[in-house]
Every structure is written in structure tokens, then in C-alpha cells.
Amino acid sequence: MAALMRRVGGRFAQGVVLGQCNTLWDLQLAMGRVWVGLDWGWVAFEETADHLRIRHHCTPLLAAFGSGAEHWSPAFLEGVYQEWFRQTGAGDLQVRQAGGFDAAGGIELHLAAPVSQGAADSRVRPTAPQ
Secondary structure (H helix, E strand, O other): OHHHHHHHHHHHHHOOOOOOOOOHHHHHHHHHHHHHHOOOOEEEEEEOOOOEEEEEEOOOHHHHHOHHHOOOOHHHHHHHHHHHHHHOOOOOOEEEEOOOOOOOOOEEEEEEOOOOHHHHHHOOOOOOOO
16 A cells, blocks of 8 residues: 555656755745645755655644554655655655654655665564554
């Protein structure tokens, strides 16, 4: 189901024009305008030494799909952000979920260099806090 949601997210992003973005701040604002306009929360970026933290606040994914969707529904956002960053020239960088949902429906993703195959095979998807 996650693979399907990632593809759906990518297709969604292909249909949304962000406009000219010259800085990371411009990109965050453009993405935020899309989400706020759809009543889908908002996004905030934070640069770290090895990745870009993407914090999507108040996503309605669990409200729409239920608590059983916490493991696969974030893949929609992975697909959206992956496509938007691809459009801006992010190259081989990948967007991946980095934590579970918070109480308000927020979720953290990271844009970073791909994980090596061995590490990817052993990686466990985070679960939502109980």
C-alpha cells in the first residue's frame, strides 16, 4: 500500500505548479501555500548537517484513513515531496519518513542521500508513539 501511496503522491505533485523558487525559503513558502490552500496543514524545513528535515504539520492522513494507516499513509507525502524536490533538481536525494505521527497529525520526513542497500534492508519503519 505504501508503494501505491508514494506513486499517488508523486502524481499529485506533478499536477501542482510551485512556480519559481530560488531559495529553500521560497520552496517552503510555495509548498506551504499549496497545503494551506487545500486545508492540509503546512510545512516547515530545517537544515541539518546531513539532511533536510521536512516537518509536515496537521496532515489529515489519519483522519481520512484511520489509525491503521499510520504505517503506509505517510508514503503519500514522501511521493509528493520527492517529486517536488526532483523538479527543483535535488538529484539522487530521497525523501523518507523519519518518525511517527504526533498528536496533531504532524509527521517528520527527511531529504537526504540514499541509504545504502544493506542499511535499507535492515531499516525498520518508525511507528507512532502510543
